[in-house]
Amino acid sequence: MTFFKTYALESPSLDTLWSDLRSGDKSALEAIYRNFIQDLFNFGMSLHADETLVKDSIQDIFIDLWNYRSKLCTEANIKQYLFKSLSNRIHKELGKNARRTSIHWMVDQEELVDSTEDVLIQGQLASELSSKMKLALEKLPIRQKEVLQYLYFQKLSYEDTSKLLDINIRSTYTLAWKAINALKKSIISLSLLILSFLAL
């Protein structure tokens, strides 16, 4: 590419940015930042919903990226690299503040809607369903949240996910399976109720 360092909207490819960054171009760092900031923030918040911690972690990984730019390897999947850095950083930060990792994902099944008899419109049930799932998702251990983020929301392959999590593919699947299982448990009774309504 012959034009100077003007990062017009979406023009330069990520590969170009990466090699520009390696050769010390600060505008490339900014371009990478702007390209991924929303993804990273969303990802970080999904792992641990603490805005200050997530923002600080993002700040740290970009400062590191700059400081160690000359040591970066030539070819990398920038997105996965950033996700992994952020995940590591968040795990580290959480580890500092004692072991806060949740143990309560086995809790809660029922406490269904009290009087199900009369006014149960399907729409209510459905919104109940999604709020139950939301709650269950928040209660998942951080590793399970992480695996869902990669596999389900970011649509990464099992291979890539297992690399990011540093475990083998089999364990990746098991981890994801457990996460979905917890979500299923949170809604199963309600969901069966809906099915029975549908069958009527």
Added chain:
Amino acid sequence: MDKLNFSVEDFVLDTAFREWILSPTAKRNLQWEEYIVRNPQSIEHIRIARQIVLNMPSKEFMLNERQVDSLWEKIDKNLDFKDLPREAKSFPINSSATISRYTTEKSKYRINFQVLKVAALILLAFALGILYFTMPEIEKKPEIKWLTYSTKPGVKSSVTLSDGSVVKLNAGSSIRYVQNFVGNTREVFLDGEAFFEVAHDTIKPFIVHTKDISTRAMGTAFNIQAGQNGKIIISLLTGKVEVKSQQVPEFLDYLTPGEQIQTVTMGKYWEKGSFEEDVVMAWLDQTIIFDSTPLPEAVEMLENWFGVKITLLNFNDQNLTLSGKYKGETLKNILDGLSYTARFKYEIDGKQIKINFKQ
């Protein structure tokens, strides 16, 4: 599909299953129907898996533009103060990275100073050369000059911008833009109403700002009305535009020809619908259209259109609306027409008009 004995969890984690649930196509429907016929026992699992996929909470955490900028500033500040550490920790991602790292490190120690001097000279000559050839452009750059073009009430005007785009300004409106559109975009700030015929340029998008709303186009024709009451109406005739708010991140929508967006400034509310081209484009055709227009709004339109001041006397009926279409008419003719239906008398005194509602 060899998905025998799939559990609910397996279905949810199956990409093909998710695709079928979330964006069913005829082909996918067919495939899954076949599957269900062959594995009728799986239907219960599929039903529950479907509920999970459909209700999966997609948490969207977003930073607004200001937060993105301020976080970047923090990062940027820290970059300048920290020196590059000598013995930096490295993050090898694969073996070739490790190898290449060592090879470059080694070569560092073999720097030949003679060669370095020659290289520096060549570089200097090269840099001067580039400087020389790019000089005129560099000189031009700091001269970012803003131009403002406005129309008085009662006067409409057409402006051709430096890129060939044509802007037709309705009365009492103004646009502001950078001369020659220096930069990566063509940005125009609009107050009032204007019709844009954008010259095609895929590299430099054309963006119209109206309060917090921005409309982004490649090569299109559209009308924007941003009135005093904070209401903004964008109507697209040809091409495609992206409309978004700088304040409300969720507000991002696209228009296709014949579609219109109405929104209120800083509001989370926006509405998309179709519009009647005749009505929206009427002002370009010297035509005033009232379509059940509330009287105060109609008065404002007339004031702006003819550049007059209208005073209302004894105006009590807040529900009064006006309808009518006037092409190239004088103010007197329009008022004559309206005075019958709306039951008022009027006096014209130069630029001052008094409308008197008597019972």
